[in-house]
Amino acid sequence: MAFDAQLAMADHIAKITLIGSLDASSAPRFKEVIEEAAVQSPTKLVLLMDSLDFLASAGLRVLIFAKQKMGAGVDIYVVGSQGPVLATLEMSGFHHSVYIQETYVEA
Template sequence: MSFAIKSNVKDAADGGKVATINLEGELDSLSARLFQKEIEKVAMESPKDLVLDMEKLSFMASAGLRVLIFSKQKIGSALNIYLVKPQQPIVDTLEHTGLLHSVSVVDKYPG
């Protein structure tokens, strides 16, 4: 399956910004480069929340995990990362690596 990504940044009610990135397909080592470029693009807006819609993401390799870590480093430690409807294998991988404690897994972005 191929990989598709799109993003947008909107103003939040509290005056901050919310970046939303929709991920679809398989996030492997090649597509992780596209994911990182998208993170770099939205980082220029200094969002307070990063919402990753993962409902249609079927696979995430370790390269995708590295990009999650990169997003905190690039945007800042105060960044809130929300994973919307990730598949169970992705949640299991996040749990095994300890990254699950750095993100919020939700069915819908609470903002």
């Protein structure tokens, strides 16, 4: 499935909805959206992954980039990841760096 990333800002919370496959070809688009969010200085970054089918290493790299770009004070929520996407996050250890949730609940 073609990749898409949509940003919505509300109450200083950046929500990005990810759809399709996040691989080397789509990672630059995701990175653009992260940068777009970062300039608006959000207090939280919520990544909605219900409809993300696949996460390649390039996609994971952008997640790491997001963590660096937002800074230590901005919590990142990974919401609705499942199957191979969740497995990839766990195997690589990235799930230790973010909040993993089935549905978005504000901490």
